[in-house]
Amino acid sequence: MHARNLTKRFGALAAVNAVDLDVPRACVYGFLGPNGSGKSTTIRMLCGLLTPTEGDIEVLGLRIPQQAEALKRRIGYMTQKFSLFDDLSVRQNLEFLATVQGLSQRAGKARVDDLLRWYRLDDRQQQLAGTLSGGQKQRLALAGAIVHEPELLFLDEPTSAVDPESRRDFWEKLFDLADDGTTILVSTHYMDEAERCHRLAILDTGNLVADGTPAELTAKLQGRTYLVRASSPRQAKDTLASHPDVLSVAQIGNELRVLTRGSNADADALRGCLDGTNVTAEVTSVEPNLEDVFVVATHGQARREEQLA
Numbered sequence: 001m002h003a004r005n006l007t008k009r010f011g012a013l014a015a016v017n018a019v020d021l022d023v024p025r026a027c028v029y030g031f032l033g034p035n036g037s038g039k040s041t042t043i044r045m046l047c048g049l050l051t052p053t054e055g056d057i058e059v060l061g062l063r064i065p066q067q068a069e070a071l072k073r074r075i076g077y078m079t080q081k082f083s084l085f086d087d088l089s090v091r092q093n094l095e096f097l098a099t100v101q102g103l104s105q106r107a108g109k110a111r112v113d114d115l116l117r118w119y120r121l122d123d124r125q126q127q128l129a130g131t132l133s134g135g136q137k138q139r140l141a142l143a144g145a146i147v148h149e150p151e152l153l154f155l156d157e158p159t160s161a162v163d164p165e166s167r168r169d170f171w172e173k174l175f176d177l178a179d180d181g182t183t184i185l186v187s188t189h190y191m192d193e194a195e196r197c198h199r200l201a202i203l204d205t206g207n208l209v210a211d212g213t214p215a216e217l218t219a220k221l222q223g224r225t226y227l228v229r230a231s232s233p234r235q236a237k238d239t240l241a242s243h244p245d246v247l248s249v250a251q252i253g254n255e256l257r258v259l260t261r262g263s264n265a266d267a268d269a270l271r272g273c274l275d276g277t278n279v280t281a282e283v284t285s286v287e288p289n290l291e292d293v294f295v296v297a298t299h300g301q302a303r304r305e306e307q308l309a
């Protein structure tokens, strides 16, 4: 799947701005970004639900939106709203979707039997979908999205409404699908989920601000992350945050995680910054993580906007 110069404007707002994307087959590709950064809008354009203002899209060898009709049967789409029929049973939901996707009654029944078993819903097949727990609804929605064995699956924040164990379980299912050759594009707010993806794109105010494997993205931040254990974390935080080379300081328990703008501000510079205050502190260099990548990627954009304003 490829997109070039993908742009969507709603009036004066560029919800998605000149985004280039390349998603390899059988890859779990993550889409990360703050609220309103354009993740859903991008996904909707890629699956042919929304027409771009500008740009070219090729999905599974088809030009989108021109060939969106031919794409429909080959993709699955699931959002956080799960789009289930609450008044139909678990089995009826899946059988309905199988019919909509053009499976014969026999093939549909066999496929639904398999899905109910794989997604551990076989003992609940007569239960109304509206009465399932969040995690069960999510499994049913995923089963529904893949009833026609799509080659490509779009998942728009599929785990927002479920507990951590259900999220983990859900991701196991995604990797099973990817192992079988399904390409998965998934948007998320959760760093632990982003960490699991084969590749990631970070969006901010409609712009693609970073992309690569999680390891590539974190490697770029080597030498910029520090842990500070201070006698007075709040005071140390205020002092460090005012240093021009410090991009962010986050308090985690009694420790501070400091992210610098470049390798100019090293551990000695941070210690120097706290000299002259009555705070005693221990500063150590730590490995960057994806949250750091996210902060850098989204801060950069905010800064550019400040400069433009």
Ligand SMILES: Nc1ncnc2c1ncn2[C@@H]1O[C@H](COP(=O)(O)OP(=O)(O)OP(=O)(O)O)[C@@H](O)[C@H]1O
Binding pocket: 010, 013, 015, 033, 034, 035, 036, 037, 038, 039, 040, 041, 042
């Ligand atoms: N149909 C529309 N008309 C006008 N503005 C829209 C429309 N759809 C989306 N937007 C705007 O485009 C921007 C991007 O929205 P989008 O839903 O793609 O973001 P998102 O990254 O998916 O956010 P979230 O994580 O909150 O779901 C937002 O400012 C939103 O208000």
